[in-house]
Amino acid sequence: MRIVIVAAALLALTGCKSTEQRAAEADDFCRSIGARPGSDAYVQCRLAQQQRQDAERARKRAAINEGLDDVQRSVSGNRPVNCTSTRLGNTVNTNCY
Numbered sequence: 713m714r715i716v717i718v719a720a721a722l723l724a725l726t727g728c729k730s731t732e733q734r735a736a737e738a739d740d741f742c743r744s745i746g747a748r749p750g751s752d753a754y755v756q757c758r759l760a761q762q763q764r765q766d767a768e769r770a771r772k773r774a775a776i777n778e779g780l781d782d783v784q785r786s787v788s789g790n791r792p793v794n795c796t797s798t799r800l801g802n803t804v805n806t807n808c809y
Contacts, residue, residue: 734765737761738757738758738761738762738765739758741757741761742754742757742758742761745757783808786808793808793809794808794809795807795808795809796808
């Protein structure tokens with residue numbers, strides 16, 4: 713099950729937004745709540761959006777690392793691992809047992 717989570721997380725990271733896209737979304741959000749560029753409210757909003765994005769990326773990295781650690785432990789246990797992958801559109805689902 714963890715293998716599937718790791719595969720999904722890795723696929724999710726391949727679809728990451730660019731820095732410019734994230735900045736545009738943060739700008740749109742801050743403007744939508746009435747903060748004007750250059751104002752203290754706008755600066756605070758943008759900082760909060762950046763902190764939220766940083767925390768989200770850290771959670772994703774931690775989940776991937778945990779999954780990779782699980783894979784390494786299962787492989788180092790010297791037992792055979794069999795995996796099957798199924799492609800559905802742009803998504804690949806991999807199950808190992």
